[in-house]
Amino acid sequence: MPRYFFDIYDGHTERDDVGTEFAGPREAVLHAKRILPEIAIHEGWADGHCQAFTVLVTDDEDHPVYSAALCCIGTWLLR
Numbered sequence: 001m002p003r004y005f006f007d008i009y010d011g012h013t014e015r016d017d018v019g020t021e022f023a024g025p026r027e028a029v030l031h032a033k034r035i036l037p038e039i040a041i042h043e044g045w046a047d048g049h050c051q052a053f054t055v056l057v058t059d060d061e062d063h064p065v066y067s068a069a070l071c072c073i074g075t076w077l078l079r
Helices: 025-043
Strands: 003-009 051-059 064-072
Touching: 003 025, 025 051, 025 064
Parallel strands: none
Antiparallel strands: 003 051, 051 064
């Protein structure tokens, strides 16, 4: 099975040096779409500030396959 790598950018780069095997690029893309919200929840973001989370999927030859981004902003409405 091909191996795909998921590099995460959220103000700093977290390079995936291990990768994960998937049947093909579609499955790797679905995985990328699933992990972005999980990363945003886990990492959090400062209230009133926009935080972008990006995942870059590459194949085992380091060719870009897919990129996705999630932007989060939270604002208190109670004073």
